[in-house]
Amino acid sequence: MVPVRFLLLIPLIALLNGYGVEARIRRYKWEVKNEFKSPDCYRKMVITINGRTPGPTIRAQQHDTIIVEGTNSLFTENIAIHWHGIRQIGTPWFDGSEGITQCPILPGTTFKYQFVVDRPGTYVYHAHYGMQRDSGLYGSIIVGLPDGESEPFAYDYDRNISLNDWYHNSTTEQAVGLSKVPFQWIGEPQSLLIHGRGRFNCSSLSVPSSDPGFCNTTNPDCIPFRLIVVPGKTYRLRVSSLTSLSALSFQIEGHKLTVVEADGHYVEPFVVQNLFIYSGETYSVLVKADQDPTTNYWITSNIVSRPAPNSPGQGVLVYYPNHPRRSPPTIPPAAPVWNDSRPRMAQSQAIKARRGYIHTPPAVSDRVIVFLNTQNELNGRRRWSVNNVSFTHPLTPYLIALKHNLTHAFDQNPPPDGYDFLNYDIYERHPNANTTSSNGIYRLNFNSTVDVILQNANTMNPNNSETHPWHLHGHDFWVLGYGEGKFDMFNDPNKYNLVNPIMKNTVPVHPFGWTALRFKADNPGAWSFHCHIESHLFMGMGVVFAEGIEKVGKLPSSIMGCGQTQGL
């Protein structure tokens, strides 16, 4: 893991970090390639890292420095990789969000990401360019405590499960449809993946292919995920979701899940039968292998919040020494009712910071921004908008434009801090005719405290509002509260949890509901804040915050080359 030539650097780095000698450099060499894979038995061109999707898991300890030298071996396609949940303190240029913090990485180029994982916890990485994440470019980051420190909960083994949904058409095909007039929706995924493996019902293809490899349930790529447990032992399962679209319910038949971590923060433990998890979220749950050990049990994922026709994602919890291929004798547990958002809201509200690990939020904020999430048509194209502004990427990444004062690189007019609170009926369809598109950004005073209220509303379909998991780069935020209906700016803030709010980087906004967040704008850089549904961001559902640009260090030339940063 640590080549000899870097061992010499370690004490120096450790010293510079101000931490103990345990801080190490963890170096990874990745090759990003196009390959055919059959994660759900159906053959598709995907993007792999070192031949795999999901890619290699990054395992490190708190305070370690991660160096990923990623070579783009795609043929004509660029890439960018985001380290989701890593705040990139001091390295805002390595956040990996194309158009925000860097230019895309060209084919043939090796890009060196280097950053410190400053907190323990469960994180993910994934492509952050176009809708490329959906092609399979994603993986996990697991940051343990330094040697000698321990978690505030006990477990015997640590296991990792990444959840995803999976489409058979390519991201280019999806993007063409989403950009078309008339709009062509991507539809529901063809299957759900548990740790990169799903099972598409090949016989459901209206016309089977004559090519036996095209959809083949005996393909080793799609052997269902199996988690082998020793009876009586307790497992920490690190569950992450990087779905393209779907909100999921994760469940292990007959086993309780004790939630202990969310997005890298300790949770005051609570028990669920099924864990609701949204794209971009990570959780640790404790599971005790305390059931009848003579049989195996289903591990399932189910789509909630959308009427999805497909079958659940399925894996198997195998009690050692049962045969791992032995299917459970039962039918998989039923999915929660897809359109009942109450249990999802209840879980959201149940997640509090663990006693002894509470970061108390500032009592008041310096600025309140309310983000109304709406769907609309703009020049005949279906878009998502925030306060009637549909986000577009500039050619020159914000971080570079801001640092080098390239004022023509993006719209210098900031988008609005709110909407027409008084008159906008969130339960009605609105044409939102005054919607515009813009790449303007929110400039935040450095070290100020910012409240963000995410307000959901009716889509362009009657009586319909969706779930949007919003993800903030470069920060964690306190989750102050959730509510149903329109946020009441006079009364709802009184109900904020300022005592033990959880800190997260990704949070759902429930149908017709609101979610209130607070964060300190204390990380110099330019940071994306967006719905983590890949197609929704593509359709404009995001904003950018910038703060403390004058404190940003010298930018590496490796992030340049596009827009106004072109040329010698």
Place this chain on the structure above:
Amino acid sequence: MVPVRFLLLIPLIALLNGYGVEARIRRYKWEVKNEFKSPDCYRKMVITINGRTPGPTIRAQQHDTIIVEGTNSLFTENIAIHWHGIRQIGTPWFDGSEGITQCPILPGTTFKYQFVVDRPGTYVYHAHYGMQRDSGLYGSIIVGLPDGESEPFAYDYDRNISLNDWYHNSTTEQAVGLSKVPFQWIGEPQSLLIHGRGRFNCSSLSVPSSDPGFCNTTNPDCIPFRLIVVPGKTYRLRVSSLTSLSALSFQIEGHKLTVVEADGHYVEPFVVQNLFIYSGETYSVLVKADQDPTTNYWITSNIVSRPAPNSPGQGVLVYYPNHPRRSPPTIPPAAPVWNDSRPRMAQSQAIKARRGYIHTPPAVSDRVIVFLNTQNELNGRRRWSVNNVSFTHPLTPYLIALKHNLTHAFDQNPPPDGYDFLNYDIYERHPNANTTSSNGIYRLNFNSTVDVILQNANTMNPNNSETHPWHLHGHDFWVLGYGEGKFDMFNDPNKYNLVNPIMKNTVPVHPFGWTALRFKADNPGAWSFHCHIESHLFMGMGVVFAEGIEKVGKLPSSIMGCGQTQGL
């Protein structure tokens, strides 16, 4: 065509060019997009220009300045567009060959190509990045004489026909196969296109799709090409080929073709029943509508030099006022025998410069380079090599690296000027075990005269040698001769045609044969010289010439941004 604001510039430009007032600026705005199209009735994701494949035809007059502002509206994929046959005198940075003269054009970026079309004739343009040309990004450039001048042959109408072959899988899928261990060949094309339209036999699909749009012979995209002629009139047909792989025979049933132009140069007229045309070549043929006008006639293209199973490309020559949809009553004319190279060699040798338009070549050359074309395995991958060097692209385009003296940007060792002439048996399979890959280049003395002998040989298959159309950027060359077998350096030069050789930019090397060229290295820049078969260049079949770099003007920043040209 000429917006008002540019009219003011025209006299100035014309003056600067030293030509008459007729020189104009022709400005095009292109949007390059992904779209679904069905050129041969089978639906495929293609790359269009302004919604079309082939893209818009550029029509200009000699000495005009062409400005193409191309916006890359692909999602994550870069582009570059080469102006094939345009020598780019004074503008070597706008040749459009990615890695040679420019960095790729990033998504969202508008790139402005600006160059003078200094000679009349028939040219083409196409993607020059990865194998992107095969996705449909190509079109024609037709340069007429200045007002008042006329061609040395008479015709009533001028028509354009572009030929192509067509694959159903994507260029990414093809590239993945070609880069794989074990090697996976792209195979023969699924159909042949005449002016962008072909007709795949949908019923030949072993399993028809349930989606009616998937392969539908009533799709308007694949209405066969129809050329309407008035009886008795003479047509100049500008025939170009941009096939991915195939050498073609082009034929119009019952009509003689008089060859009058090749690659922008006038040909001493000769008559053929069928025109052999190789990827990258253009011809003008005169056709008189002198047959029975009560019926229509087949226009066909057939693959030669490879045993291709597919049916010919078919269009219809319609005698006005016959109904354009009326099929000819005959069966299409038979294709030439695919593996008889003699008539192809004969046509090659028949092409001479037209009397009165002969550019006499220098009597002697300053340097002779012999290029042995071989197939081999390199690190388990199937490659093509030239003198045992398989070409790879550098990250920093040569033109920039040379001009800015970035000596680490590519291998400074030049590849060899020859091979083991004495001992290499071109009729045998060779392992070519000492093959390497390199991005080294050939530096030519400015204004020197260079002879190039392209030597064909046996591939890795027994008793097999293929046809390779080699294309030179930035120059035309004199075609001094063709021969069978191994070039005899003592006797064959005595047979060179130094009297009336045709000048071309693309020339075939026939199976087990050689082709001898001469050119003046008089165009400051870095220029690709390569097999025009897309997969062969991808597999390393090319070289780069550089000359007069010190005379190259200031490079535009728009070509930069990659490799060592990254950063502010």
